[in-house]
Amino acid sequence: MNKIAKVISIVGHPLLFLPILIGLTLISLEGIRTSIQSLGILAGLSIIPTTIWVFIKTKNGSYTNFDVSNQRQRRTLFPFIIILLTLTTFVLYITNMPEYLCLGLLICTGLILISFFVNFKIKSSLHVSMTAYAALCISFISISLSIGLFLFTISIAWSRVVLKRHSVLEVCTGLLLGSIAGFIFINMYQAENPQGKLSNSAITSCTFIETISTSAPVFKVFPKESFIDEPVNISVSRLASF
Numbered sequence: 001m002n003k004i005a006k007v008i009s010i011v012g013h014p015l016l017f018l019p020i021l022i023g024l025t026l027i028s029l030e031g032i033r034t035s036i037q038s039l040g041i042l043a044g045l046s047i048i049p050t051t052i053w054v055f056i057k058t059k060n061g062s063y064t065n066f067d068v069s070n071q072r073q074r075r076t077l078f079p080f081i082i083i084l085l086t087l088t089t090f091v092l093y094i095t096n097m098p099e100y101l102c103l104g105l106l107i108c109t110g111l112i113l114i115s116f117f118v119n120f121k122i123k124s125s126l127h128v129s130m131t132a133y134a135a136l137c138i139s140f141i142s143i144s145l146s147i148g149l150f151l152f153t154i155s156i157a158w159s160r161v162v163l164k165r166h167s168v169l170e171v172c173t174g175l176l177l178g179s180i181a182g183f184i185f186i187n188m189y190q191a192e193n194p195q196g197k198l199s200n201s202a203i204t205s206c207t208f209i210e211t212i213s214t215s216a217p218v219f220k221v222f223p224k225e226s227f228i229d230e231p232v233n234i235s236v237s238r239l240a241s242f
Contacts (some may be wrong), residue, residue: 001162002162002163004159005107005158005160005162005163006158006159006163007075007153008156008158008159009067009079009127009156009160009163009165010125010161010181011023012131012152012155012156013066013067013127014126014127014130014131015047015050015051015054016133017133017134018130019039019042019043019132020046020148022038022039022042022101022133022159023035023140023192026038026039026098026101027072028141029098030098034097034098035097037099038092038097038098038205039057039058040093041088041092041097041132042088042092042105044089045084045087046081046088049084050080050081050084050087051068052076053080054066054077055072057076062076065079067127067165069123069165070165071119071123074119074123075116075119075120078112078113078115078116078119080114082109082112082113082116085105085108085109085112086109089105089106089109089188092105099192100140100189101211103108103185103188103192104137104185105188107133107181107185107188108130108181109134110181110184111129111130111133111177111178111181114181115129115177115242118173118177122170123166123170124173124174124177125142125156125157125160125165125166125170125171125173125174125175125176126164126172126173127156127157127174128156128158128160128166128171128174128178128183129174129175129177129178129181130139130178131149131152131153131156131178132150132153132174132175132178132179132182133152133178133181133182134149134182134187135147135149135150135152135177135182136150136179136181136182136183136186137182137186138180138194139141139190140186153175153178157171157172157174157175160168178234185212187241
């Protein structure tokens, strides 16, 4: 049981799981170039610095483990992450990266900030809160994928308890905080995008542009990004019959 729990915990580590999920989402919706630019900013300003910070702190004994599962030790980790995420969100915004990514990171920063204050009372699970948040955020692409990720969140919660990194109350606290942040993202995103989903499936090779009226013609363009001398495929559906 411990071996299975350890594998699940490693796969669900925020520094590993979130970049992969964000990368797949960007590739499916934005194309390769925008994905590389966004991931480059995210990795360079947040993921890599945080990984190096935690590695050094773990190596010199400041942190007990790479998960930083000690409640007192987390008090130095949270401010560092909040600063990095704030800077990353700002850079993504001014470089015109996808607005849902900027919004997602902004709310994620708020989630970390709340977790920081909660940590003075109880050590909520970041593994669980981050995965729960991602599971709800991804619902704007696919409900089925969202449900799958939420089930994965439950398995992560189980693994953290089995490994004795968190108590049941701590993983439940993480689940609650992540879910609240996820619902905030959904409401804010839907307020800006009344049409709801960006696509009909989680992983699709085609991005599309759709008019406001559902009865109007729908134009599908693939790839979304291309050089001037490269061909693109354009299809039109929902044309009126004569």
